[in-house]
Amino acid sequence: MVLIDVKNVTKKFVLKKEKNVTLKEKLIYRGKEKSEEFWALKDVSCQIEAGKTVGLIGKNGSGKSTLLKLMTRIMYPTNGSIKIQGRVSSLLELGAGFHTDFTGMENIYMNASILGLTKKEIDQKLQSIIEFSELEEFINNPLRSYSSGMYMRLAFSVAINVNPDILLIDEVLSVGDTSFQKKCINKLKELKRQGKTIVIVSHDNHTMEILCDEVIWLNKGKIVKSGNSKVVINEYLDFMAEEDGIRLNNQKQQQNDESEIENDEVQLSNEEEKNRWGNREIELTNLKLYNDKAQEIYYFTSGEKVRFKINYLMHKNNEDVVFGIAINTIDGIKCYGTNTEIDNIKVEKLSSKGTVYIDIDSLNLIEGSYLIDIAVHKLDGTAYDYQVGKYSFQVKSNVHDVGICKLKHEWIIQ
Numbered sequence: 001m002v003l004i005d006v007k008n009v010t011k012k013f014v015l016k017k018e019k020n021v022t023l024k025e026k027l028i029y030r031g032k033e034k035s036e037e038f039w040a041l042k043d044v045s046c047q048i049e050a051g052k053t054v055g056l057i058g059k060n061g062s063g064k065s066t067l068l069k070l071m072t073r074i075m076y077p078t079n080g081s082i083k084i085q086g087r088v089s090s091l092l093e094l095g096a097g098f099h100t101d102f103t104g105m106e107n108i109y110m111n112a113s114i115l116g117l118t119k120k121e122i123d124q125k126l127q128s129i130i131e132f133s134e135l136e137e138f139i140n141n142p143l144r145s146y147s148s149g150m151y152m153r154l155a156f157s158v159a160i161n162v163n164p165d166i167l168l169i170d171e172v173l174s175v176g177d178t179s180f181q182k183k184c185i186n187k188l189k190e191l192k193r194q195g196k197t198i199v200i201v202s203h204d205n206h207t208m209e210i211l212c213d214e215v216i217w218l219n220k221g222k223i224v225k226s227g228n229s230k231v232v233i234n235e236y237l238d239f240m241a242e243e244d245g246i247r248l249n250n251q252k253q254q255q256n257d258e259s260e261i262e263n264d265e266v267q268l269s270n271e272e273e274k275n276r277w278g279n280r281e282i283e284l285t286n287l288k289l290y291n292d293k294a295q296e297i298y299y300f301t302s303g304e305k306v307r308f309k310i311n312y313l314m315h316k317n318n319e320d321v322v323f324g325i326a327i328n329t330i331d332g333i334k335c336y337g338t339n340t341e342i343d344n345i346k347v348e349k350l351s352s353k354g355t356v357y358i359d360i361d362s363l364n365l366i367e368g369s370y371l372i373d374i375a376v377h378k379l380d381g382t383a384y385d386y387q388v389g390k391y392s393f394q395v396k397s398n399v400h401d402v403g404i405c406k407l408k409h410e411w412i413i414q
């Protein structure tokens, strides 16, 4: 049975521009307010079945909260229709339905009555609402003295205790501390087992994957893909990693362009000194990254095979040569570094122009952005060409482990 039926929904917002202030503007725009239309949702259709937990994912501003607000009926679509069957309880952004001048207790009564409970029903549920929120000590204090985490605890406790058929939750869980987050997730799993229908928005892909039966991916107000959580989340992560890669490269390009435009000799030489040094008797001309299909690529899935390809030019013959490489996190922590000397590789008879390959069988890094150092130097460390952090790549992973590298492991629980 379909509980939420969204048909060809569009939502237009009219953004009012600043008022016409000058006489000229007043004359030109007479009678017309300066305004701009913005389509937050464009022809969105989806059906949410009874008993399903469905996640909405997508970048900031993609329309997730707007869709949820339309489902809650605190706003209405510009075109299209939304049909809902059952009692809805929602937990939208913090603050909605709460009053800071009243106490936690008073807010429970106000909020639960907005969600459709009678005073008697609230009396019965009061204890479990307070208990779940763990706010016993603070429940008679005004809400204005609450932290945002405490606020969320109260709102979540009310929303789940009013016994709704449909629970709509916008990215609020992230406000709580980790122990309360866990408690919320367990509670949502329990509600799921009881057959409740849940629509949840979150940027925590891991939680979405474990909680949701289906995921809907929104981008620029349109549904890109919906269906099996793992499949859709993976594709979304792919898309994000690619965008991040492009963004990071663009940023770097822009930085390079800017320093070229400035053409300030002092600054350039400072930059050079900081990020590149050496006598350039051997010069590293570029670095490219490839996957195992020999495609040039700068975003990888954790554990994937990677090939680094460094091109060099030898301007002056040298026999004493070591090539090196290092991978660093964006905040400068070295994840791994090695060179031909450490690895006992003899570098002999280099041509005047050539290529060095470094193949990594399994890129065991966690999700994130990384910077690469490449170097060619003498055995005693004297640099021919040392380049720090000039190149970058991204790693994506649907496992949310932490640290600076991925250690192969196994759990044994007895």
Ligand SMILES: Nc1ncnc2c1ncn2[C@@H]1O[C@H](COP(=O)(O)OP(=O)(O)OP(=O)(O)O)[C@@H](O)[C@H]1O
Pocket: 013, 014, 015, 038, 039, 040, 058, 059, 060, 061, 062, 063, 064, 065, 066, 067, 171
């Ligand atoms: N009341 C409003 N007036 C004008 N524009 C709005 C309004 N509400 C949302 N928008 C615009 O609609 C777009 C979608 O917003 P929405 O809040 O739905 O995004 P979201 O997917 O929830 O993003 P986030 O991940 O940042 O929460 C945004 O560009 C936003 O600026």
Ligand SMILES: [Mg+2]
Pocket: 064, 065, 066, 170, 171
């Ligand atoms: Mg939002």
